[in-house]
Amino acid sequence: MVSQQFLLQEIEIPEGISLTFSEFYRYDPSLEFTKDLSEKYLSEDLFQASFDEGQLIIDMGWYGDQSTNKGQFKVLVIYASDWDFPVITLYAKSLSEVTQILEKTLAHMVSEEFN
Numbered sequence: 001m002v003s004q005q006f007l008l009q010e011i012e013i014p015e016g017i018s019l020t021f022s023e024f025y026r027y028d029p030s031l032e033f034t035k036d037l038s039e040k041y042l043s044e045d046l047f048q049a050s051f052d053e054g055q056l057i058i059d060m061g062w063y064g065d066q067s068t069n070k071g072q073f074k075v076l077v078i079y080a081s082d083w084d085f086p087v088i089t090l091y092a093k094s095l096s097e098v099t100q101i102l103e104k105t106l107a108h109m110v111s112e113e114f115n
Contacts, residue, residue, distance in 0.1 A: 004032075006041060009095065012103050013049060016110045017058075020048040024060065028095035029069050038066040046073075047102065051109045055080055056087075058105055060098065073098035075105060 064071010092098035
């Protein structure tokens with residue numbers, strides 16, 4: 001039985017980015033793994049935000065076997081709803097690493113360099 005509760009992970013979302021959903025909790029499978037916690041807090045649908053009227057989607061989830069902890073977080077940047085060919089795919093093993101990747105990716109989306 002899962003008794004430990006985790007809060008949602010805070011993500012800095014720049015102005016101009018719309019949060020679609022967040023089920024991204026402060027659970028770090030690289031440090032706190034149990035099968036029950038992974039089944040409760042990890043899925044392919046943890047976080048999604050959009051930019052440029054939905055033309056760019058930043059999507060993050062956990063992919064792998066929750067029962068053995070063999071997997072990783074995956075961050076995708078999708079353009080024009082083309083899920084078969086992401087613009088960018090980034091991987092992370094830990095909560096801190098994926099949080100950093102998400103925040104840098106979101107910031108880059110609204111930067112002058114990208115527009």
